[in-house]
Amino acid sequence: MTLTELRYIVAVARERHFGRAAEACFVSQPTLSVAVKKLEDELDVKIFERGASEVTVTPLGEEIVRQAQAVLDQAAAIKEIAKRGKDPLAGPLRLGVIYTVAPYLLPDLVKQTIERVPQMPLMLQENFTVKLLEMLRTGELDAAIMAEPFPDTGLALAPLYDEPFMVAVPRSHPLAQRERIASEELKRETMLLLGTGHCFRDHVLEVCPEFARFSSDAEGIRKSFEGSSLETIKHMVASGMGVTVVPQLSVPKEPHPHVAYIPFAEPTPTRRVVLAWRRTFTRYEAIAALRNAIYACELPGVRRLS
Missing domain, CATH: 3.40.190.10 (Periplasmic binding protein-like II)
Structure with missing residues (x-):
């Protein structure tokens, strides 16, 4: 069993398609398919049901994929620990933002981030809350800015405003x-x-x-x-x-x-905007730097939260 094979099954579970998973992993489909079949044979279980148009994950496969993602997170954490020894803020931060926040926050946030932590460029993704939660779970995003309420997924949360x-x-x-x-x-x-x-x-x-x-x-x-x-x-x-x-x-x-x-007349309806990240994400300094950059934005008319 290798990290590469674990990465492949996580990609197939996410894409529900071997071809798209292979593209996401930058390998040929036969290479990915052979590796997944090898892992299934090694474990002596069926992780995926192959259909004509879509791949589905078996109930046991769901558990295996979740554990595979946890292993990949831990492996990435080892690299992050090594990086933090040199510069805790070095490297890009993959940030998701919901559609109704992104256009009004990101221009100022990107400017503040460049000024404060130029060694930590933001890789941005706009999407719906449901999709951002899924991308956080699968490790495609490091953090996301969303509005409450949303399903409790065991994420770490910091209220913003x-x-x-x-x-x-x-x-x-x-x-x-x-x-x-x-x-x-x-x-x-x-x-x-x-x-x-x-x-x-x-x-x-x-x-x-x-x-x-x-x-x-x-x-x-x-x-x-x-x-x-x-x-x-x-x-x-x-x-x-x-x-x-x-x-x-x-x-x-x-x-x-x-x-x-x-x-609006009182009581004024409001929404709470929060920053969310996986509890296994180890770049604590990066999250703190991002929050500080958000608080440095103008944010006219909102109530900032600590």
């Missing part, structure tokens, strides 16, 4: 003249929502639960519309198609000619 929500309305809308808006008042409006998979969509539906029933049936399309990104939805608001809810950091610094951003 609480971010209030704002209401975005067309400048021509009567609500644009208000100083604050109660969530109940949005019941009468055409709500623009992010598509399924975005955790911020769920946050908005918590604030305005009555719109949940519109998001799954055809009749409701008259009342709510879905977009692929916050910026797309803001353009829809600007064109007068409806109103939406956005996180504070996405509000532009300069007034928008066609969109007004109005605070």
Whole structure:
């Protein structure tokens, strides 16, 4: 049994396809397939069920893959320990960020990181919360910035900030003249929502639960519309198609000619943004440096957490 073989079975379990797993490992498919079969023969168990279009992991294989990932983490930890002896911050940090945080935090964060720890470049990945959690579990990411709540996966967490929500309305809308808006008042409006998979969509539906029933049936399309990104939805608001809810950091610094951003009336709905990493990740200094870089960002209107 070799680390290479363990790396191969983790890749196959992740990709559910031998060809894609071979590409991810930069080897030919026959090389990977032979190595996986050799490991199965050595262990005298079947790790994968080979189907015509997809590979599935057997129940026993799931346990083996989890243990293989733990072994790979420990092997990587040995290398990290050696690196830390020279420079604890040396080497890239693979960071995932959810879609509704990345555009508004990363430009400043990358700048702060370059200034503070130039020897630790960030390798960035934008994705949905579910995908980032999976990438953390499989070791594809070192850390991720996400919004609570999400399933308890045994990760280490550090709270970063609480971010209030704002209401975005067309400048021509009567609500644009208000100083604050109660969530109940949005019941009468055409709500623009992010598509399924975005955790911020769920946050908005918590604030305005009555719109949940519109998001799954055809009749409701008259009342709510879905977009692929916050910026797309803001353009829809600007064109007068409806109103939406956005996180504070996405509000532009300069007034928008066609969109007004109005605070909620108390109690103001918020989301908690956190930094998550595997408990087996040994570059503690890198996590601390990343948190310090985040705290050095402007973050207007949010409540920083220690």
